[in-house]
Amino acid sequence: MPGVASNGHAVPTRAGELLRIATAGSVDDGKSTLIGRLLYDSKQILSDQLEHVVATSERRGDGYLNLALLTDGLRAEREQGITIDVAYRYFQTSRRKFIIADTPGHEQYTRNMVTGASTADLSLVLVDARKGVGEQTRRHAFISSLLRIPHLVVCVNKMDLVGYDEAVFERIVDELTDFAARLDIADISFIPIAALHGDNVVERSAEMSWYGGAPLLYHLEHVVIAPDRNLADTRFPVQWVIRPMTDEHHDYRGYAGQVASGVLRPGNEVVVLPSGRRTTVAGIDTYSGEVDAAFPTMSVTLRLADELDVSRGDMIVEPDDPPVSARELDAMVCWMSERPLRQGSRYAIKHTTRSARAIVDQLEYRVDVNTLEHDHGHPGLSLNEIGRVRLRTSAPLMVDRYRRNRSTGSFILIDEASNDTVAAGMVVGAQ
Amino acid sequence: MNPLHYELSHLETLEAESIHIFREVAAEFERPVLLFSGGKDSIVLLRLAEKAFRPGRFPFLIMHVDTGHNFPEVLEFRDRLVEQIGERLIVASVQDTIDSGRVVEETGPRASRNRLQTTTLLDAIAEHGFDAAFGGARRDEERARAKERVFSFRDDFGQWEPKRQRPELWSLYNGRIRQGEHVRVFPLSNWTELDVWQYIAEEQLEVPPIYFAHDRQVFERDGMLYAISPHVELIDGEAPFEASVRYRTVGDMTCTGAVRSSAGTLADVVSEIAATRVTERGETRADDRVTEAAMEDRKREGYF
Numbered sequence: 001m002p003g004v005a006s007n008g009h010a011v012p013t014r015a016g017e018l019l020r021i022a023t024a025g026s027v028d029d030g031k032s033t034l035i036g037r038l039l040y041d042s043k044q045i046l047s048d049q050l051e052h053v054v055a056t057s058e059r060r061g062d063g064y065l066n067l068a069l070l071t072d073g074l075r076a077e078r079e080q081g082i083t084i085d086v087a088y089r090y091f092q093t094s095r096r097k098f099i100i101a102d103t104p105g106h107e108q109y110t111r112n113m114v115t116g117a118s119t120a121d122l123s124l125v126l127v128d129a130r131k132g133v134g135e136q137t138r139r140h141a142f143i144s145s146l147l148r149i150p151h152l153v154v155c156v157n158k159m160d161l162v163g164y165d166e167a168v169f170e171r172i173v174d175e176l177t178d179f180a181a182r183l184d185i186a187d188i189s190f191i192p193i194a195a196l197h198g199d200n201v202v203e204r205s206a207e208m209s210w211y212g213g214a215p216l217l218y219h220l221e222h223v224v225i226a227p228d229r230n231l232a233d234t235r236f237p238v239q240w241v242i243r244p245m246t247d248e249h250h251d252y253r254g255y256a257g258q259v260a261s262g263v264l265r266p267g268n269e270v271v272v273l274p275s276g277r278r279t280t281v282a283g284i285d286t287y288s289g290e291v292d293a294a295f296p297t298m299s300v301t302l303r304l305a306d307e308l309d310v311s312r313g314d315m316i317v318e319p320d321d322p323p324v325s326a327r328e329l330d331a332m333v334c335w336m337s338e339r340p341l342r343q344g345s346r347y348a349i350k351h352t353t354r355s356a357r358a359i360v361d362q363l364e365y366r367v368d369v370n371t372l373e374h375d376h377g378h379p380g381l382s383l384n385e386i387g388r389v390r391l392r393t394s395a396p397l398m399v400d401r402y403r404r405n406r407s408t409g410s411f412i413l414i415d416e417a418s419n420d421t422v423a424a425g426m427v428v429g430a431q
Numbered sequence: 432m433n434p435l436h437y438e439l440s441h442l443e444t445l446e447a448e449s450i451h452i453f454r455e456v457a458a459e460f461e462r463p464v465l466l467f468s469g470g471k472d473s474i475v476l477l478r479l480a481e482k483a484f485r486p487g488r489f490p491f492l493i494m495h496v497d498t499g500h501n502f503p504e505v506l507e508f509r510d511r512l513v514e515q516i517g518e519r520l521i522v523a524s525v526q527d528t529i530d531s532g533r534v535v536e537e538t539g540p541r542a543s544r545n546r547l548q549t550t551t552l553l554d555a556i557a558e559h560g561f562d563a564a565f566g567g568a569r570r571d572e573e574r575a576r577a578k579e580r581v582f583s584f585r586d587d588f589g590q591w592e593p594k595r596q597r598p599e600l601w602s603l604y605n606g607r608i609r610q611g612e613h614v615r616v617f618p619l620s621n622w623t624e625l626d627v628w629q630y631i632a633e634e635q636l637e638v639p640p641i642y643f644a645h646d647r648q649v650f651e652r653d654g655m656l657y658a659i660s661p662h663v664e665l666i667d668g669e670a671p672f673e674a675s676v677r678y679r680t681v682g683d684m685t686c687t688g689a690v691r692s693s694a695g696t697l698a699d700v701v702s703e704i705a706a707t708r709v710t711e712r713g714e715t716r717a718d719d720r721v722t723e724a725a726m727e728d729r730k731r732e733g734y735f
Contacts, residue, residue, distance in 0.1 A: 018441040048713030085596065087577045088570045090623045097441040099621055111598050118600040231437055240454040244487040252486055258451045258602070263437060287482040295437040299450035299483070312458050336598050350603050353458070412603045419607040421597045 019220060022101045022120035022149065024113050024140040029126040030157045034195035035102055038217060039091050041202035086112045095221040100124075110369075110384035111336040113140065114424050117147040118410070121225045124216075125154050129162045129192070133175045139369045141176065145183035146332060146386065146426065148406055150228040152180070152188045153219060160194040164207040182372055184403070187223075191216050229296050233400065234262030234270070234318035235408050236294075237352035238310055242301055254285055254301035255310055260352065260407035262318065264294040264302065272308055273315045273398045274325050279306040296407075313354035315398045315408075323398040323408055326430035328361075329391045332402075333381070337415060337422035340380040341389070347422065349393060351411040357394040358413065364388040388428065402426035442630055446479065449618040451602060452581060453483035456563050456616050459606040463491040463563040463616075464556075466735065467513075467520070469505040470681035472567030472619055474512070474636055475627055479618060480565075481516060489518050491565075496552050498544040499526040500662045500683040508639040523555035540664040543685045549734045553589040556613055563606070563614045566735050571623040573712055581620045587611035589733030615735075624679075624711050625704050632697040641678045642700065644692045649674050655688030655715065679704075679711045688715040 023031055089100040101116030103109065117123060123144035127137050144152050154176060162168045169192045180188055191200055192211050199205030200215045214222070242254040264270075268281045284294045285301040294300045302316060310316075317323060335341050341360060349358040365374040366387040381387045402409030413423035439447065456463050465480060467473045480489055495509060513520040525544050528551040529536050537543060556564060570577045580596050582604045597605050606614055619627070631638060648659040650669045657663060659671045662685050676689035677700075694700045
């Protein structure tokens with residue numbers, strides 16, 4: 001059969017990492033224009049897409065090449081000039097491939113921002129230089145911090161409309177730096193741009209010689225993300241058991257899944273949770289052959305030395321530093337449904353490959369995303385609100401704190417009547 | 432893969448994500464099906480399914496919705512590939528849907544069975560009780576697709592409602608549905624056309640010969656080159672001529688245009704795609720040109 005590498009390794013691909021970016025900005029911040037500019041100046045816009053933008057800009061009477069039209073995909077969005085939902089954009093340079101989760105900024109779509117942020121390596125926040133740091137900017141910074149996006153880039157946009165004034169830029173940097181100090185953001189950068197004209201997007205701006213940093217694209221190409229991964233805590237949620245029972249593979253039993261964190265090697269001693277049985281990794285299989293290490297985010301199949309009863313929802317971990325096997329969770333949740341969260345309500349919970357049911361025992365507080373203050377005594381959480389809850393689950397979940405592990409620290413809640421995903425949850429503590 | 436630094440290339444990262452999606456669906460649905468067209472994206476899907484489930488069998492059937500207007504080279508390729516990998520294929524036929532009176536065929540020189548496929552597909556999903564259908568759609572293909580989830584929920588009319596999509600967080604997919612509803616699953620959501628071709632080149636996957644430059648009798652319509660075939664009527668002024676062409680997408684002979692090309696190998700194709708200035712759908716698909724929101728409208732009706 002063609003394509004099977006005989007040495008057991010995937011054929012080396014072009015060097016280059018994948019960087020996942022979440023963008024957020026208000027309707028008028030020029031976010032779509034910025035993304036259009038990134039795609040356009042990095043020559044990712046193809047001629048038929050450009051023709052479409054030219055024709056539509058003319059028809060709408062925009063009076064300029066409206067690059068926002070590149071990203072607004074649905075009929076209602078083009079008609080109303082808004083962005084409804086998370087849209088995904090792709091572009092690459094010789095250094096990296098980029099996936100942009102483009103989310104609208106208005107308040108009613110916080111849930112989309114959280115969605116885009118959940119998988120992001122880097123958060124791109126836009127601030128209108130004329131308006132300064134507003135509620136939405138603070139909300140975006142807060143969500144980036146809550147979702148533990150390791151890198152935050154603040155683009156101060158529309159610098160052309162404030163005369164490319166350094167003092168305006170510095171005032172915004174100071175104000176947001178103060179706010180960010182109360183959050184938990186590892187790496188924050190500020191870039192003054194004018195997306196409409198392309199200043200400091202791909203090319204360095206000729207108008208802002210006082211800015212000593214790199215243009216946005218250079219920053220995106222060079223930000224170091226490899227150390228953001230958790231290579232310390234071995235966590236392998238079992239997804240699927242491969243048991244062919246064919247003549248050729250009669251006794252084969254492999255546990256397929258994606259490495260959530262840590263590094264697994266043949267010969268490693270491991271524990272299967274929740275049973276607590278110990279064994280060793282006999283081998284790590286891929287379609288192309290055995291490999292000598294599995295690390296995030298590889299999808300592999302583990303063979304274990306002992307015949308144990310292991311099934312989907314179990315987790316294979318290292319014995320020295322296991323996750324907490326918990327039935328009570330303290331968590332931050334972002335509420336995503338029009339039907340509010342109520343204390344005492346029951347939901348389905350999905351955590352790694354394990355599903356159970358959960359009761360909201362207590363709503364501790366609601367976070368005011370503008371002031372970061374905790375409002376106690378609220379009976380529920382409404383759509384787009386964020387709060388801290390205590391959950392009790394019908395079966396043990398193997399969890400880590402989200403700030404330590406974005407895979408084993410995250411979960412979703414599902415309304416069992418409507419089947420809607422109603423909350424994104426991040427574990428703060430567990431018993 | 433760089434085992435010293437525990438780093439994956441971007442294709443390895445995409446591959447791992449797609450395999451994860453395949454296994455989630457296998458574990459959480461009763462009767463999934465893989466929609467296979469014989470095109471490059473569905474060829475990659477099959478390889479990813481092999482990577483997800485070997486040495487086991489696929490825990491689902493493969494289904495082709497055959498319009499009756501497919502390229503013969505593609506059908507021949509389809510049968511050979513399915514036999515090679517030892518899996519089970521079923522074919523849902525648009526001709527049968529027409530014969531049974533469920534749909535009425537368009538007439539005239541621009542007639543296409545593209546839209547009719549939706550009825551055949553939804554009928555087959557209902558008939559077999561499929562609750563999840565893997566498709567090869569990618570978000571980079573088209574603006575409406577850029578907004579679609581990996582798990583794309585369809586109501587019991589097969590409809591997509593863009594404003595009521597479920598939020599998709601981390602890699603936690605919500606596959607809960609009611610009787611009669613189903614989910615379209617797109618494991619290649621985050622792949623681009625170039626990623627697909629790079630992957631095909633790396634994995635040395637076989638693709639139908641029409642993807643490579645060949646001499647073919649074609650005619651020009653609306654700035655695109657179409658194959659001369661029994662399914663297409665020429666309009667006044669259109670004249671057949673021979674050209675060296677290849678296909679960037681595989682659809683019906685009636686609505687899939689060819690591009691002039693001399694790319695004879697996978698490496699040539701990768702270079703051509705890396706340098707191209709036109710999107711694959713813009714260049715080769717008449718079905719997307721009908722209105723500005725052609726894809727969005729068809730998706731709402733239950734199209735792939």
